[in-house]
Amino acid sequence: MNTILRVIGGAAVLGAAGLAAFVFVPVQRTVAVTDLPADWKAPEGAGEYVMYAGDCMACHTAEGGEPFAGGRAIHSPMGTIWSTNITPDPETGIGGYTLDEFRAAMIDGIRADGAHLYPAMPYENYRLMTEEDIRALYQYFMEDVAPVNNAVEATALSFPFNMRFGIRAWNWLALAHEAGPSAATGDAAFDRGAYLVQGAGHCAACHSPRTTFMAQDGLTESDENYLTGGEVAGWHAPALRGEGSAPHVWAVEEMAAYLSTGRNAHSAANGEMGLVVRDSLQHLTDEDNLAIATYLKAMDGEPGTPTVAEAATTTETMLTEATDLDLGARLYMDNCSACHFVDGKGAAEIFPELANNSIVTAPQIGGLANVILHGAELPSTEHRPMKLKMQGYADRLSDDEVAALMTFLRQAWGNDAPPVAASEIGAFRAPAH
Numbered sequence: 423m424n425t426i427l428r429v430i431g432g433a434a435v436l437g438a439a440g441l442a443a444f445v446f447v448p449v450q451r452t453v454a455v456t457d458l459p460a461d462w463k464a465p466e467g468a469g470e471y472v473m474y475a476g477d478c479m480a481c482h483t484a485e486g487g488e489p490f491a492g493g494r495a496i497h498s499p500m501g502t503i504w505s506t507n508i509t510p511d512p513e514t515g516i517g518g519y520t521l522d523e524f525r526a527a528m529i530d531g532i533r534a535d536g537a538h539l540y541p542a543m544p545y546e547n548y549r550l551m552t553e554e555d556i557r558a559l560y561q562y563f564m565e566d567v568a569p570v571n572n573a574v575e576a577t578a579l580s581f582p583f584n585m586r587f588g589i590r591a592w593n594w595l596a597l598a599h600e601a602g603p604s605a606a607t608g609d610a611a612f613d614r615g616a617y618l619v620q621g622a623g624h625c626a627a628c629h630s631p632r633t634t635f636m637a638q639d640g641l642t643e644s645d646e647n648y649l650t651g652g653e654v655a656g657w658h659a660p661a662l663r664g665e666g667s668a669p670h671v672w673a674v675e676e677m678a679a680y681l682s683t684g685r686n687a688h689s690a691a692n693g694e695m696g697l698v699v700r701d702s703l704q705h706l707t708d709e710d711n712l713a714i715a716t717y718l719k720a721m722d723g724e725p726g727t728p729t730v731a732e733a734a735t736t737t738e739t740m741l742t743e744a745t746d747l748d749l750g751a752r753l754y755m756d757n758c759s760a761c762h763f764v765d766g767k768g769a770a771e772i773f774p775e776l777a778n779n780s781i782v783t784a785p786q787i788g789g790l791a792n793v794i795l796h797g798a799e800l801p802s803t804e805h806r807p808m809k810l811k812m813q814g815y816a817d818r819l820s821d822d823e824v825a826a827l828m829t830f831l832r833q834a835w836g837n838d839a840p841p842v843a844a845s846e847i848g849a850f851r852a853p854a855h
């Protein structure tokens with residue numbers, strides 16, 4: 423079903439159910455998830471680390487604004503939702519929040535005044551965090567973050583989404599899981615990886631599909647659709663489990679390198695994922711990124727083998743029939759092969775491989791179209807400070823040419839994705855926000 427239909431269908435049901443919920447269901451805050459003593463203090467630095475793992479800065483900081491002072495627009499199918507000020511300013515921030523109120527915001531999606539938060543705040547995932555981490559975060563925001571007086575624009579969605587009580591019905595479905603982390607298996611790296619991916623890292627917010635009600639379809643590996651791929655702003659967030667997925671094909675160390683530096687021998691992190699690396703994952707310890715990689719790999723059993731035979735055919739055609747190539751292949755030879763090479767293999771950690779690359783073969787073409795039209799830049803990270811940049815081709819290639827090039831890439835070297843039509847390109851000509 424397409425997104426708009428889903429939203430309209432969801433809206434009607436939520437409107438009715440929300441009204442019922444408003445009448446019958448009391449607002450409930452979960453109190454502590456464990457029995458830590460009331461005067462428990464997080465160790466020095468612990469709260470800041472959880473903040474990085476949870477990527478709080480990304481959403482709660484406006485373009486060019488003070489850290490955590492809110493005002494970043496989050497585009498949802500229901501309209502624009504503005505992130506709020508979470509500095510400890512008593513007037514415009516969360517300075518007045520008690521620990522219990524803060525916990526309720528994090529795991530129940532309830533604001534201090536009792537109103538429901540929009541699920542643009544990923545409390546579905548944060549609900550799986552430990553009490554220790556929630557308290558460490560609270561301590562960090564109250565004691566280490568400077569208060570900033572900044573009143574952000576109020577979120578004003580159109581009817582029925584402006585009725586926050588409708589979210590209560592939504593929460594019936596989406597917050598059915600108990601607060602606190604999943605049961606441990608006893609394998610330390612796997613358990614740590616699972617904890618980071620499911621909870622603070624909220625990977626499923628982008629990498630799981632959405633249900634009819636726009637809830638995340640899968641929060642832990644026991645859910646069938648968990649991490650089987652989602653969509654973010656026209657980009658495909660690839661499947662992180664199953665045949666052919668990156669964790670299936672990449673070595674654990676290659677995955678850890680992608681997470682901490684945004685690049686490895688196969689691919690580069692672009693778009694929203696580039697931001698996740700820049701603002702969150704690069705600040706985690708190597709051990710934690712290895713734990714995430716271990717979990718992703720182990721979740722799904724034996725690794726598969728990439729297709730090599732067909733890859734050779736494309737390369738051979740380009741080399742032997744160089745004068746008689748179709749438009750897409752010719753454009754590739756002229757514009758791209760200098761860096762990504764005729765065999766589409768690129769150069770490890772410098773020019774990404776385009777054979778068997780999920781951005782190239784994605785069902786949503788936004789990622790590939792954006793990179794070709796507007797170029798791409800890898801963030802500089804602590805481990806890999808050099809920025810790597812690819813120029814955009816918007817001025818040089820027409821819609822017909824971009825479509826032909828994309829179609830070529832999606833079917834070369836063993837890639838097997840549907841062709842792209844010229845009429846699909848126009849939508850991506852304006853640079854991504």
Ligand code: HEC
Binds near residue numbers: 524
């Ligand atoms: C994907 C975006 C996103 C991320 C990541 C995120 N938030 Fe939020 N958060 C929001 C949005 C949007 C709102 C406001 C929702 C609304 O108005 O209903 C919000 C609201 C809140 C509130 C309620 C404040 C108030 O009074 O309105 C708190 C507290 C909060 N976030 C803390 C955090 C912390 C701590 C983290 C990191 C662990 C975090 N958020 C990460 C998007 C995000």
Ligand code: HEC
Binds near residue numbers: 654667781
């Ligand atoms: C805000 C949305 C968002 C979040 C949160 C997010 N991702 Fe991603 N991720 C994406 C998008 C979009 C892509 C595709 C980017 C590209 O191809 O360059 C991606 C790509 C990836 C890839 C590359 C897959 C491939 O086949 O090439 C991996 C691995 C990955 N993400 C892991 C994670 C992990 C682990 C987390 C949680 C710690 C996470 N992501 C959180 C949006 C997100």
Ligand code: HEC
Binds near residue numbers: 800
């Ligand atoms: C001057 C060298 C250079 C040329 C020419 C070039 N690229 Fe790139 N390309 C790069 C670099 C460097 C990156 C990594 C930057 C990033 O992904 O953020 C990249 C990234 C990409 C990606 C993203 C891969 C991923 O895993 O995220 C795609 C797709 C891509 N290029 C396709 C093309 C196409 C198609 C052309 C020709 C129209 C082309 N490139 C021309 C250097 C180049």
